[in-house]
Amino acid sequence: MAVPQASWTILATLRWTADYFRTKGVSEARASAEILLAHTLGVSRLDLYLRYDQPLNPEELARFKALMVRRREGEPVAYLTGHREFWSLDIRVTPAVLIPRPETETLVAAALEAAESVGAGLKLAPALEQHPKTQNLKPKTSPLWGVEVGVGSGAVVIALAKELDRMAWVGLDRSGAALAVARDNARRHGVAHRVHFLQADLLAGLKPFAAFALLVANLPYVPRAEWERLPREIKTFEPPGALLGGEDGLDLIRPLIRQAQQYVKGGGWVLLEVGDQQAPQVAALVEETGAYDRIETIKDFSGMERVVRARRLDGTG
Ligand SMILES: C[S@@+](CC[C@H](N)C(=O)[O-])C[C@H]1O[C@@H](n2cnc3c(N)ncnc32)[C@H](O)[C@@H]1O
Structure with missing residues (x-):
């Protein structure tokens, strides 16, 4: 050539x-x-x-x-450069982690909206933040906690930790190699002291003490038949353990829905990213638990129902 x-x-x-x-x-x-x-x-x-x-x-x-x-x-460009932008943050990526997708920003935006109703609030307005007396506005009690299941590169939990500066987070993943990348990204973005990473199968590593105000997850959800049709670029280079969700794509989401209600406090929210056409089925699974009083689906920028969000019934957590 x-x-x-x-x-x-x-x-x-x-x-x-x-x-x-x-x-x-x-x-x-x-x-x-x-x-x-x-x-x-x-x-x-x-x-x-x-x-x-x-x-x-x-x-x-x-x-x-x-x-x-x-x-x-x-080979994907992000693996060649070692970087991908997500939520205007420079996220380091390696072949051990899924390359964060633009549509996953919908999960972050939906979580931020939910956070306002549980008192996590958004950052203080810049003018207030600069005023010395605003120190007094900061809560003296222990912070609100959130958890992300399946952190991968850490893109989602880091974006949330940066936006919600009064919250502390637990970041879980089954892959030790992914957790190493996530820890590095958290350090590079100055939130390592507020995100505690743990290796775990879904929520199995944590005691079910109904303490979390937010539980977010973008778990693998690609159904087996669809996997065959994915571009070679994804199938050959991205970790199958970050994408494959079994026969109907819900092998991980189903057990997470069964576990989640024990971990989220009353008035707190569960937010799940889902694939094409999966939202109604996932919303029905959430409804079946009887543990939530508001179940919503949120569309991404292309109009696809991308996130299922549910509020834990108050007074039961
Ligand atoms: C679709 S990726 C999402 C990564 C990142 N949160 C994002 O949105 O870019 C799914 C992640 O879930 C993790 N995972 C898969 N099965 C899991 C399990 N049983 N328990 C915990 N994490 C799991 C994978 O290792 C992978 O990092």
Whole structure:
């Protein structure tokens, strides 16, 4: 192949690579070329266009070509760069964790809304926050607790910990390798002191003491038949244990719904991310427990019912 030469400029390299990716059936060809070239040069995507006539030196070109070949073979861009943006946070990712998806921001937004009704409140307004007397407004009692089941990279629990600065969190995952990535991300975002990560099968590692104000989970929910149809990019590179949910996709969500009511306090909320067409079935499973007085489904930006949210009956927790 007529690969980019040392004399090639940023613009020429981008054009060539985007065309090459297109002919090889690489998804998001232009964006992939831009992100990988920006990563190689240690600049932003915008910077590429501000320096479009700058030639690449041989060392930059060699590093870029190596990434280009891996991308051609289907490796996700986020694994190649080691980063993905989620909720405007830079999240480190490795092949041990699912790459956080934009639609999962719906789960974060729905949890923030629910948090207001349990008194977690959002951050104090900036003007108040800067006023020395606002120290007195901070609760003197122990903080409200939340739990995320299946943290993966930690994207969700870290976004929530950053937004809800009065809450402390437990982050659970079955995968030790994922927990290592999540711990690192929590440290990088300055919330490690408020998120306690534990290795556990669903909630099995915790005593059922009905203490949590929020329980959020984006567990694997891809049904077996759908798994076969997923793009190679996902099937080959992302951890199956983060995606596969058994025959109907609900192998993990079903037992979590059975356990959750023992962990969430009255007036607290359970929030579950679900896959295409699963919301009615999951809402019915939640209803069957008789433990919740408000059950809602929330749509994502594409109009799909993405989150099932339920409020624990008061006075029973
Ligand atoms: C779909 S990923 C979600 C990761 C992250 N919360 C996100 O939204 O990007 C599901 C996560 O659940 C974890 N998981 C799967 N089965 C589990 C189980 N039985 N108990 C705890 N975690 C589990 C996987 O290891 C994976 O990290």
